[in-house]
Amino acid sequence: MKKTSLKDIAEQLGVSKTLVSLVLNNRGNEKGISAATQKKVKDLAKKLNYNPNQMARSLRLGSSKTIGLIVADISNVFYSTIAKNIEEEAAKQGYNVMFMSSLEDPEKEAKMIRLLLDRGVDGLIISTSFKGRDEIHQLRDGNVPFVLIDRYIPGVKTNNVLVDNYQGAFDMTEHLLSLDLKRIALLTISPSHLSTMKQRISGYKDALRENGIPVNNKLIREIPHDSICESMERTLQELIIKKNVQSIFFLNNNLTKAGLELIHKFNLRIPQDISIASFDDIDMFRFSYPTITSVIQPKEEIGRYAFNVLLNRIKNIGNSIEKQQIVLPVKLVIRNSCGSFLKKVMNDLVME
Amino acid sequence: MKKTSLKDIAEQLGVSKTLVSLVLNNRGNEKGISAATQKKVKDLAKKLNYNPNQMARSLRLGSSKTIGLIVADISNVFYSTIAKNIEEEAAKQGYNVMFMSSLEDPEKEAKMIRLLLDRGVDGLIISTSFKGRDEIHQLRDGNVPFVLIDRYIPGVKTNNVLVDNYQGAFDMTEHLLSLDLKRIALLTISPSHLSTMKQRISGYKDALRENGIPVNNKLIREIPHDSICESMERTLQELIIKKNVQSIFFLNNNLTKAGLELIHKFNLRIPQDISIASFDDIDMFRFSYPTITSVIQPKEEIGRYAFNVLLNRIKNIGNSIEKQQIVLPVKLVIRNSCGSFLKKVMNDLVME
């Protein structure tokens, strides 16, 4: 059974498609179409289960009520939580979302942007793997509003919804120092140009400096995002055995998870043998043993803001091309993965 | 700058749109268009950065190269992993995917199906919250191929990609029994009509029966999917204190996570005080302490199969409307969350 179209309704009723369209778009009164006719049209539309073909509508209107979402990896709960909130917010306004995972590959990302643009999306939300202004250029050419989430591109002024990476890393580092953990290894993830990583590294370094601890670059290691497990094992062995670190600060949830797995494998106790901290919290960290101290990012808010900033742009298209920069605060949650055994015992005594 | 269209190219070259379209769709040779002309067209298309408007193309062709994906909750790693694999597989064939989260609400799901159908998707992949054949009916009316993943609707013969829920639950239950854990509580999630839950419950019951243990329905509890935490606390207290259960088998990852959190809160030791098993594995279970024994579902394969079954349907549309039923095997991974303390010590001795 074919879908019913405007024409079907018009023919059965002996009226024009114009009239049917007007009525169904609730412009009947405005156009002074008689109540009786309106009712006839609406009744038949309902009876035939009519729903307008959105493709035709989009083509005509030049707006598809669809937005595109590109993230590094939709299966990472950080992104999928953002995605869910974007979806919810979008649905409220009648927008749909198409998603794609770029896997941190700028070329793939560029293709995806083209693809989405060709499909006529009204806007784009991207956690970009792009490095510089050249790549972002084609986005501008697309003439479609976009907002960059999670990461920004230095020197490119555009709509951003970010998180206070610097402060989060700074606070966490100070927390570790306050526990007398001075040899803090920092594990970052490739690609190294990511603004998130750069900001977190700065926060870490500044916290050390402000506390009079010299930064030891040998304690800062980058793990390739596409071979986390293998590199992590080597790196951890080196840091723990050769560098004698007391604590490890992992800069994203995948790193933390891989690190945890290995630390257990090495039979090291947390936090007695080694302290662990994570940037980006996942729910399991609340009830793993021990629970993991981490920096919580407001994933839900990122998603909601991202869509609403985008919607503003979509609606104002043409006029004020003012850029919105939003930096959301993060939260340090202290759980049980940090602090030496001794310190812990003392704390417990004080508590009682 | 407006996007360039076929017309732009045709006008600049002084040829017809027909010719340009033919050349760009690589039908130039077939239609015997001179190599020189073809080159001219292709060069200009490249220079103007031409990409066909997919909305127009879809409207004309009646196929959008887009599929819709509806799951209960895209932020659940079970679904987001499936989504990622669907996306990858779809991309290989030039398909895009739009996703939506139904939140287990059949009405919402019905609306989403309409929405997606109106957008002209070529097919649908759904982890449905529908209960019976009536609801699935409108899907059939949509005249668009679809495949149901994870869950099926009893009595409705259609394309399915499922997992061997019965066997997984059966095996896990036998595993617990083999550890001499006979009072096994089973925690299921609402809505209770879900085929996944029914099959897992059957597997559990049959395993008990086959081992001569009577099924105690008081040990089977359903937790509402939208208020897991609150109900879990009450339920767990009752089961552990009043019912004196030795082990708890959680039937999805959200239940397991919520359960773990509470068990820690109660200061119970796993597995010394209580054994824990999970249907559906998440990566954290590999390195939580203790590691969690669970039934692994082949999420990646579910996604890949789902898309490919759908693609078959899309391509054969009209001819053989044969239904494909795929049931993927699951895997029991024994880790450290089950077995009494005593038993464990004995095992360790035997091992040495």
Place this chain on the structure above:
DNA sequence: CTGAAAGCGCTTACAG
């Protein structure tokens, strides 16, 4: 070898 025309299903400016 190439082009004029129809049509996918809508919406809207224009005319009466």
Place this chain on the structure above:
DNA sequence: CTGAAAGCGCTTACAG
């Protein structure tokens, strides 16, 4: 109050 017509950007059957 209502309708004929144009047009969004494509593809394709038909004609020459």
